[in-house]
Amino acid sequence: MCNWEQAWLAYEPIENQRNRKFFKSVYTDQNGELIISALREIETASEKLFSIQIIRTDDREKAGILLEIDPSPDLGTEGYEITEENDRIYIRAAGENGLLYGTFRFLLMVSAGKDITGISLQENPQNPIRMLNQWDNIDGSIERGYAGNSFFYENGKVCVTKRITDYARLLCSVGINAISINNVNVRDGAEWLITEKHYNELAQIAGIFGKYGISMYLCIDFAAPMTLDGLPCADPLNEDVRKWWEKKCGEIFSRIPNMGGFLVKADSEGRPGPFAYGRNHADGANMLARAVKPYGGTIIWRCFVYNCQQDWRDRRTDRACAGYDNFMPLDGKFDDNVILQIKNGPIDFQVREPVHPLFGGLQHTNQMLEVQIAQEYTGQQIDVCYLVPMWKEVLDFSTGCGKPQDTVADIVSGRTFGQQKCGMAAVANTGRDANWTGHDLAGANLYGFGRLAWNPQISAEEIVQEWISLQISRDSDVKMMIADILLRSREVYEKYTAPLGIGFMVNPAYHYGPNPEGYEYSKWGTYHRADHLAVGVDRSEKGTGYSEQYFEKNAALYRDTESCPENLLLFFHRVPYTHRLRSGKTLIQHIYDSHFEGYADVQKMQRDWNCLEDKIPQHIFQRVKERFVRQAENSREWCDVINSFFYRKSMIPDEMGREIF
Numbered sequence: 001m002c003n004w005e006q007a008w009l010a011y012e013p014i015e016n017q018r019n020r021k022f023f024k025s026v027y028t029d030q031n032g033e034l035i036i037s038a039l040r041e042i043e044t045a046s047e048k049l050f051s052i053q054i055i056r057t058d059d060r061e062k063a064g065i066l067l068e069i070d071p072s073p074d075l076g077t078e079g080y081e082i083t084e085e086n087d088r089i090y091i092r093a094a095g096e097n098g099l100l101y102g103t104f105r106f107l108l109m110v111s112a113g114k115d116i117t118g119i120s121l122q123e124n125p126q127n128p129i130r131m132l133n134q135w136d137n138i139d140g141s142i143e144r145g146y147a148g149n150s151f152f153y154e155n156g157k158v159c160v161t162k163r164i165t166d167y168a169r170l171l172c173s174v175g176i177n178a179i180s181i182n183n184v185n186v187r188d189g190a191e192w193l194i195t196e197k198h199y200n201e202l203a204q205i206a207g208i209f210g211k212y213g214i215s216m217y218l219c220i221d222f223a224a225p226m227t228l229d230g231l232p233c234a235d236p237l238n239e240d241v242r243k244w245w246e247k248k249c250g251e252i253f254s255r256i257p258n259m260g261g262f263l264v265k266a267d268s269e270g271r272p273g274p275f276a277y278g279r280n281h282a283d284g285a286n287m288l289a290r291a292v293k294p295y296g297g298t299i300i301w302r303c304f305v306y307n308c309q310q311d312w313r314d315r316r317t318d319r320a321c322a323g324y325d326n327f328m329p330l331d332g333k334f335d336d337n338v339i340l341q342i343k344n345g346p347i348d349f350q351v352r353e354p355v356h357p358l359f360g361g362l363q364h365t366n367q368m369l370e371v372q373i374a375q376e377y378t379g380q381q382i383d384v385c386y387l388v389p390m391w392k393e394v395l396d397f398s399t400g401c402g403k404p405q406d407t408v409a410d411i412v413s414g415r416t417f418g419q420q421k422c423g424m425a426a427v428a429n430t431g432r433d434a435n436w437t438g439h440d441l442a443g444a445n446l447y448g449f450g451r452l453a454w455n456p457q458i459s460a461e462e463i464v465q466e467w468i469s470l471q472i473s474r475d476s477d478v479k480m481m482i483a484d485i486l487l488r489s490r491e492v493y494e495k496y497t498a499p500l501g502i503g504f505m506v507n508p509a510y511h512y513g514p515n516p517e518g519y520e521y522s523k524w525g526t527y528h529r530a531d532h533l534a535v536g537v538d539r540s541e542k543g544t545g546y547s548e549q550y551f552e553k554n555a556a557l558y559r560d561t562e563s564c565p566e567n568l569l570l571f572f573h574r575v576p577y578t579h580r581l582r583s584g585k586t587l588i589q590h591i592y593d594s595h596f597e598g599y600a601d602v603q604k605m606q607r608d609w610n611c612l613e614d615k616i617p618q619h620i621f622q623r624v625k626e627r628f629v630r631q632a633e634n635s636r637e638w639c640d641v642i643n644s645f646f647y648r649k650s651m652i653p654d655e656m657g658r659e660i661f
C-alpha cells in the first residue's frame with residue numbers, strides 16, 4: 001500500500017462501457033523496455049477502469065489493441081498515430097518512444113471518458129525537449145517547494161523508491177522527456193552528487209526514468225574542480241580545469257546510464273561561474289559542452305544572471321535589462337550542444353511580466369523557455385492559480401524578429417531559426433504530499449505544462465477539462481464548475497496582489513503574503529519606487545532603456561504610456577495616481593477597485609467550491625476547501641495592505657467610500 005495517490009493516472013472505474021471492447025487482448029512484436037512500460041500501463045489501466053485482466057496475445061488478428069512500428073514519413077521519433085478500425089485500436093509509431101506516448105494518450109482518452117470509436121489521431125511533439133527541473137535539495141527539502149519534502153533525497157542520501165516509477169509514469173503520460181533532479185543551487189553536499197558516493201543510486205534513478213523515455217540531468221557546481229578535488233581555480237580556460245571536467249564526465253556518463261547532461265546556474269545569485277576569471281558565459285558553457293560531447297551530452301545554461309547586490313538608490317541599473325545585456329553579445333558563440341534556458345520574463349516568475357526580450361533577439365543560439373510550475377510568486381499552492389493561460393500568452397507572443405514564424409512557441413520549437421536542441425522547461429511543483437502538488441488544483445499546472453510543451457496549440461480550456469476528467473470527476477456539471485474556477489484563477493490572483501505588472505510586493509525570503517516595501521530598499525533590484533505622487537519604473541528610452549531591447553514593433557508599444565498594454569503599465573512606466581486609464585478610472589481608483597474585486601472573487605470561488613461537497617471525492621473536496629479558507633484570508637490581507645499602502649501614500653480617498661485602513 002503506498003501513501004501517495006495516482007493523480008491523473010488514477011483510472012477510476014468507468015461506468016460507460018463503450019471502450020471496454022478494446023481491452024480483451026494486446027498485441028505487439030516489440031520487446032524493448034519502453035514497450036514493457038507500455039504493456040504494464042495497459043494492464044494497470046484495464047484492471048482499474050474495467051476490472052479486466054488483459055492478456056498479451058501472439059495472434060495479431062484477435063487483438064483489441066495493437067502496438068506496431070510503422071516508419072511512416074509523417075511520424076517523427078516520438079510521434080504516434082492512434083486509429084480505430086473494426087473494433088480494434090492501432091497505435092503506430094516510428095519507434096518505441098512514440099508507441100509509449102501513443103499508449104498513454106489512448107489510455108488517458110479512455111480514462112477521461114472519451115468515445116474512441118472512429119478515432120484517427122496523428123501527433124508529433126512540437127518541442128524537441130520537454131523538461132522538468134526539480135529544485136530538490138540533498139537534505140530532503142525543496143527550494144520553493146510547496147508540496148512536502150523531496151521524494152528523491154532524504155538526509156543527504158539519494159532515495160530510490162517506487163514513487164519515482166509512478167512519477168516517471170505521470171511525466172511520460174503527458175510527454176515529458178527530460179528531468180533534472182537536483183536544485184540549480186548546488187550546495188550543502190549536493191556538489192558531491194557527481195562522485196562515487198552517489199553514483200549507484202543515481203544510476204538506478206536514471207534507469208527508472210529511462211524506461212519511460214525520460215533522460216536525466218544533474219545540476220552541477222561550476223566550481224566543482226575546487227570543491228571536490230581542491231584545484232586552485234575553476235577557470236574554464238585553464239588546462240587542468242578542462243582536463244578535470246573531461247575525466248569527470250567520462251566517469252559520470254559511464255557510471256550513470258541515460259544521462260542527458262547538466263543544467264547550470266552560474267554567476268547568478270552567488271553561484272560560482274566564469275566571471276570570477278574574467279571569462280564570459282560562452283567560455284564557461286563551451287568548456288563543459290566539450291567535456292560531455294563524446295557522450296552525446298548537452299549543457300543547459302541558465303540566463304538568469306543579474307546584479308543581486310544592487311543599491312536601491314542607483315536608478316540606472318535595471319535588473320530587467322540584465323539577461324539581454326549579458327547574453328545578446330554572445331549570440332552565435334555557443335557550441336551546438338549548449339542550450340540557453342531563458343525565464344519567461346526578465347525579472348522572476350511574477351504573475352505578470354513582459355516576455356523576455358532574448359526570445360527573438362538570440363538568433364544563432366539554441367534556446368529553451370523556462371517557466372515555473374511551482375507557485376513561488378503565484379500563491380504557493382495555497383491559493384489556486386492555473387498557470388496555463390499565462391504560459392500560452394508567453395508562447396503566443398509575437399517577437400517581431402523579422403521571420404514569418406516569430407512567436408516564442410515558434411522560436412523554442414526550432415521552427416524559426418532551425419535549432420534542433422530547444423524546447424520548454426519548468427520548475428516542478430511536486431513533493432511528498434499524497435496528492436503530489438499540495439493544492440489538488442495545482443495538479444492542473446503540472447499536467448498542463450506537459451500537454452502544452454507537447455502541443456502549444458491546445459487551449460487552456462481543453463487542458464483543464466481533460467485534467468478534471470482524469471483526476472477529479474467525469475461529470476460534466478462538476479467539470480464546468482471546476483474549470484470555471486481554474487480558468488479565472490490567475491486573473492483573480494493578479495487582481496488582489498501587486499498591480500499592473502509592478503511585481504514583488506511580497507514578504508522577503510519566503511515570498512508569500514503582501515509586503516509593499518519588503519524589497520524596496522534591498523539589494524535585489526526589484527523596486528516599484530512608489531511615492532506620494534506616482535508609482536512604477538520608467539523603462540522607456542527616457543528611463544532605464546529596457547523597452548528598447550525589443551524589436552521595434554514591441555518597443556514602440558511599450559515605450560509609450562498611451563500604447564503600453566495596461567496590465568504592464570507600471571512595469572514600463574512611472575505613472576501618477578491621477579492618470580486616467582482606458583476605462584476612464586484613475587490609476588488609484590483602479591488599484592482600489594481591483595483589490596476589492598479580487599477579494600470578492602475569491603469568496604465567490606470559495607462558495608462555488610463548497611457546492612461540490614457531495615459531487616466529488618471527499619478527500620479532494622476537503623483538502624481544497626481548507627486551501628480556500630487560507631486563500632480567502634490571504635486575499636483579504638493583500639487587499640487591505642495594498643489599498644492602505646497606496647491610500648497612505650497618495651491620500652486620495654476611494655470614490656466608493658469603502659473601508660481602507
Ligand code: GCU
Pocket residue numbers: 143144184185265269304348376
Ligand atoms: C528565484 C527564487 C530562487 C531561485 C532562483 C533561480 O530567485 O526565489 O529560489 O534559486 O529564482 O531561478 O535560480
